[in-house]
Amino acid sequence: xxxxxxxxxxxxxxxxxxxxxxxxxxxxxxxxxxxxxxxxxxxxxxxxxxxxxxxxxxxxxxxxxxxxxxxxxxxxxxxxxxxxxxxxxxxxxxxxxxxxxxxxxxxxxxxxxxxxxxxxxxxxxxxxxxxxxxxxxxxxxxxxxxxxxxxxxxxxx
Amino acid sequence: xxxxxxxxxxxxxxxxxxxxxxxxxxxxxxxxxxxxxxxxxxxxxxxxxxxxxxxxxxxxxxxxxxxxxxxxxxxxxxxxxxxxxxxxxxxxxxxxxxxxxxxxxxxxxxxxxxxxxxxxxxxxxxxxxxxxxxxxxxxxxxxxxxxxxxxxxxxxx
DNA sequence: AGAAATTGTCTCGAAATCGAGATACTTGAT
DNA sequence: ATCAAGTATCTCGATTTCGAGACAATTTCT
Numbered sequence: 103x104x105x106x107x108x109x110x111x112x113x114x115x116x117x118x119x120x121x122x123x124x125x126x127x128x129x130x131x132x133x134x135x136x137x138x139x140x141x142x143x144x145x146x147x148x149x150x151x152x153x154x155x156x157x158x159x160x161x162x163x164x165x166x167x168x169x170x171x172x173x174x175x176x177x178x179x180x181x182x183x184x185x186x187x188x189x190x191x192x193x194x195x196x197x198x199x200x201x202x203x204x205x206x207x208x209x210x211x212x213x214x215x216x217x218x219x220x221x222x223x224x225x226x227x228x229x230x231x232x233x234x235x236x237x238x239x240x241x242x243x244x245x246x247x248x249x250x251x252x253x254x255x256x257x258x259x
Numbered sequence: 260x261x262x263x264x265x266x267x268x269x270x271x272x273x274x275x276x277x278x279x280x281x282x283x284x285x286x287x288x289x290x291x292x293x294x295x296x297x298x299x300x301x302x303x304x305x306x307x308x309x310x311x312x313x314x315x316x317x318x319x320x321x322x323x324x325x326x327x328x329x330x331x332x333x334x335x336x337x338x339x340x341x342x343x344x345x346x347x348x349x350x351x352x353x354x355x356x357x358x359x360x361x362x363x364x365x366x367x368x369x370x371x372x373x374x375x376x377x378x379x380x381x382x383x384x385x386x387x388x389x390x391x392x393x394x395x396x397x398x399x400x401x402x403x404x405x406x407x408x409x410x411x412x413x414x415x416x
Numbered sequence: 417a418g419a420a421a422t423t424g425t426c427t428c429g430a431a432a433t434c435g436a437g438a439t440a441c442t443t444g445a446t
Numbered sequence: 447a448t449c450a451a452g453t454a455t456c457t458c459g460a461t462t463t464c465g466a467g468a469c470a471a472t473t474t475c476t
Contacts, residue, residue, distance in 0.1 A: 111381065114395070117399060118275075118278065118279055121275065122275055124398075125398070141462080158425080169428090192424085195423095219269055222402050223271050223398060224405070225401020226397055228267065231267045234395070241382065242280075242281045242282075245281035245284075245285060248381070248382060315453080323433070326455095329456055351442070351454040
């Protein structure tokens with residue numbers, strides 16, 4: 103339990119947070135050019151690439167809580183970029199899709215944003231990007247599994 | 260400029276965000292056990308490990324904006340965990356330090372939190388943790404440099 | 417079929433975070 | 447010595463995000 107001078111797990115967490123922060127600043131700045139917040143952009147982007155989706159599916163992909171998702175979607179609907187529609191098969195779910203205006207907007211701004219993000223991570227050579235991709239994928243899914251496992255613990259105690 | 264079916268940089272950004280989110284949930288949950296927010300914990304932790312520091316130094320390490328730092332420090336001062344003190348050498352700066360109560364608190368809760376974070380990233384074997392550490396460090400500093408470079412661009416145009 | 421647990425969405429109030437800018441001090445250039 | 451630019455901290459108002467929980471619909475279990 104004692105912390106050695108090089109406690110790799112703890113450092114990994116710090117460095118992960120710093121890397122995320124630095125790259126996210128690129129993302130924020132890039133998206134701000136288009137008068138959008140990152141979460142709003144996230145909704146538009148996922149609908150653009152995946153097509154019509156239930157709210158809960160969008161929520162999982164943009165990594166915010168459900169109440170925040172409702173809030174952001176409200177704004178996008180008011181702006182006429184997204185529309186809601188009841189699902190036929192499951193009457194709990196609301197399906198989200200881009201309006202023509204929304205599609206036009208995201209089609210226009212996605213490419214320059216993608217370019218900004220390529221630049222943001224571009225300090226890492228391609229080979230190392232691929233390595234980081236693999237490691238982060240394993241780290242993320244591993245951590246996520248351990249989260250749901252812990253929740254299960256709580257449930258039966 | 261066209262997006263190939265495997266656009267590594269873009270995927271890297273997505274996977275980075277997901278990994279950060281998953282690990283951060285562990286952190287949040289662990290810290291919530293002690294009735295603290297992550298930012299409050301961050302302040303206590305940095306003061307615990309680095310000793311008395313100027314506000315701006317703390318700010319840089321906890322990765323929030325200066326106005327948020329003031330807000331969080333206010334709360335910690337009100338709770339009697341941190342104290343402010345004017346610097347002798349530079350009259351702009353306020354130095355922050357733990358009170359005895361603050362030191363006692365963080366000394367008690369840091370070890371179990373560290374253990375939780377080791378578990379959070381523990382799905383990755385030690386060797387891969389070390390590799391991820393190196394790659395993320397390079398990614399983070401690279402992205403940060405490109406940020407300040409871009410700011411400089413804006414300044415002279 | 418009926419009860420219990422789960423899931424999907426939303427409401428509401430509270431908390432965290434930001435951004436712009438005010439103020440005071442320091443540093444660097446001329 | 448003065449002035450411009452930069453830095454440190456804080457204030458204030460607005461925005462974003464969360465958390466708890468309400469409610470309806472679905473699924474699972476018996």
